[in-house]
Amino acid sequence: MLRIASPSARTPLSISPGELRRWQRPNDQLSQHHHISWKRGCSTRKCRRSSGRQAGRTSWAFPGCSGCGDASGVSSPTRSPVQSSGEGIIGRRRELDALQSWLSGATDGGGRLVLCVGEPGIGKTRLAQELAGLALAGGTAVAWGRCVEVEGAPAYWAWRQVLRSLSIDPDIVLTGDLDSPGDRFRVFEDLTEALRNVADQNGLVVILDDTHWGDEASLLLLRHVANQIGDARLLLVATFRDQEPSSILARVLPDLLRCPAVERLDLRGFDLAEVSQQLATTTEQPSDQDARAVLDVTGGNPLFVREVARAMTDGTWRPSQPPRTVLDIVTARLGRVSPDCRRLVQAAAIVGRDFSLTLVAATLNEPVAQCLPLIDEAIGYGLLDRVGEAGEFRFVHALTRDAVAASLTSTDRAALHRAVAEAIEA
Numbered sequence: 001m002l003r004i005a006s007p008s009a010r011t012p013l014s015i016s017p018g019e020l021r022r023w024q025r026p027n028d029q030l031s032q033h034h035h036i037s038w039k040r041g042c043s044t045r046k047c048r049r050s051s052g053r054q055a056g057r058t059s060w061a062f063p064g065c066s067g068c069g070d071a072s073g074v075s076s077p078t079r080s081p082v083q084s085s086g087e088g089i090i091g092r093r094r095e096l097d098a099l100q101s102w103l104s105g106a107t108d109g110g111g112r113l114v115l116c117v118g119e120p121g122i123g124k125t126r127l128a129q130e131l132a133g134l135a136l137a138g139g140t141a142v143a144w145g146r147c148v149e150v151e152g153a154p155a156y157w158a159w160r161q162v163l164r165s166l167s168i169d170p171d172i173v174l175t176g177d178l179d180s181p182g183d184r185f186r187v188f189e190d191l192t193e194a195l196r197n198v199a200d201q202n203g204l205v206v207i208l209d210d211t212h213w214g215d216e217a218s219l220l221l222l223r224h225v226a227n228q229i230g231d232a233r234l235l236l237v238a239t240f241r242d243q244e245p246s247s248i249l250a251r252v253l254p255d256l257l258r259c260p261a262v263e264r265l266d267l268r269g270f271d272l273a274e275v276s277q278q279l280a281t282t283t284e285q286p287s288d289q290d291a292r293a294v295l296d297v298t299g300g301n302p303l304f305v306r307e308v309a310r311a312m313t314d315g316t317w318r319p320s321q322p323p324r325t326v327l328d329i330v331t332a333r334l335g336r337v338s339p340d341c342r343r344l345v346q347a348a349a350i351v352g353r354d355f356s357l358t359l360v361a362a363t364l365n366e367p368v369a370q371c372l373p374l375i376d377e378a379i380g381y382g383l384l385d386r387v388g389e390a391g392e393f394r395f396v397h398a399l400t401r402d403a404v405a406a407s408l409t410s411t412d413r414a415a416l417h418r419a420v421a422e423a424i425e426a
């Protein structure tokens with residue numbers, strides 16, 4: 001059962017995947033009758049221009065080119081992760097209300113770029129799925145692209161998926177020499193125009209997920225589209241983690257934030273009532289005390305709450321032993337920081353969730369001043385937070401600290417325990 005927030009009411013509706021397909025039908029019909037075609041010899045300005053530029057190669061028409069006699073199509077997003085997760089959405093009323101109003105604005109010709117930001121597991125993709133459901137329910141097409149961390153992924157990877165889910169051959173649009181500014185600009189313009197043409201039908205939602213992993217070309221293209229979105233029937237949503245300081249996105253982000261039609265949605269952890277609601281989907285209705293304990297350990301991060309709830313249900317939950325998935329997430333993040341930063345974070349995990357830098361520096365036998373940049377690095381990667389007093393820090397979640405401690409070998413853990421004890425006594 002997929003729960004979709006009703007466009008007209010504040011209470012979410014629950015609809016089955018079958019009903020969702022019926023809601024999508026207007027799109028399916030459109031895509032059958034007006035599927036995008038690329039063909040030779042069109043006489044309109046846009047297509048002539050493309051044919052000319054593609055001289056000697058197969059010329060092509062723009063999707064939706066009236067001169068070709070084909071209205072641009074909207075495709076049902078068969079490749080998008082819009083499928084029901086089987087779980088209803090919890091909370092996020094404020095965000096959904098905002099998204100609904102931006103969606104309405106976009107379908108009326110006031111396009112927007114929405115930056116949906118937050119730590120891993122906070123619910124960016126889940127929220128985007130809910131938006132996709134809303135859009136589909138209103139007959140607006142949705143296209144997804146996901147950036148990937150894998151090395152060697154082709155340039156424009158996420159945009160390739162977007163084009164494919166709109167039945168546009170990416171190899172026709174995303175051509176040319178990546179290193180040639182002229183070629184790049186033409187690609188940017190062509191893709192923008194292709195999206196605008198599809199969006200002209202009944203609006204279009206494009207979701208680019210995990211843009212913190214985006215390649216440079218994809219992100220510059222995102223910036224280009226975003227800068228021309230103001231009068232398009234296009235809602236562009238980019239999700240990203242704000243804890244990947246080394247990503248290319250960090251360089252492009254200031255420009256994205258300066259786009260005229262940009263909105264930013266920062267997702268926070270669930271509150272007590274929401275944690276309780278999420279726990280109740282896996283376990284029995286938890287007591288207030290249990291929900292509070294889970295909120296404390298997870299910081300309300302829905303992914304962590306879900307994993308703790310599962311561990312509680314299958315009896316593997318031990319307060320000092322984070323679930324395997326949480327461990328994997330934190331270990332992966334630890335793998336990205338510099339070796340010195342990792343050493344500092346591991347020493348801090350032995351001291352406790354809250355720690356003073358003076359004690360950790362003494363444990364490592366390093367001057368405090370030398371540790372400060374390492375602390376900044378760990379904060380940048382979303383492992384630590386500053387607390388009130390200067391020199392006092394804490395792990396973002398108790399689970400993060402547990403996972404760091406659990407990632408140590410028993411020998412390293414014992415050595416660090418000894419070093420902490422010596423630093424305290426000194």
Ligand SMILES: Nc1ncnc2c1ncn2[C@@H]1O[C@H](COP(=O)(O)OP(=O)(O)OP(=O)(O)O)[C@@H](O)[C@H]1O
Pocket residue numbers: 085087088089090091092118119120121122123124125126127210241302303306
């Ligand atoms: N609002 C919500 N209601 C119910 N469950 C949620 C909600 N948000 C997130 N979840 C649960 O938490 C899990 C993680 O959410 P999601 O994958 O959306 O996180 P994310 O922010 O996209 O993480 P990442 O940065 O790793 O991609 C989901 O699988 C879902 O089960």
Ligand SMILES: [Mg+2]
Pocket residue numbers: 124125126209210
């Ligand atoms: Mg995600």
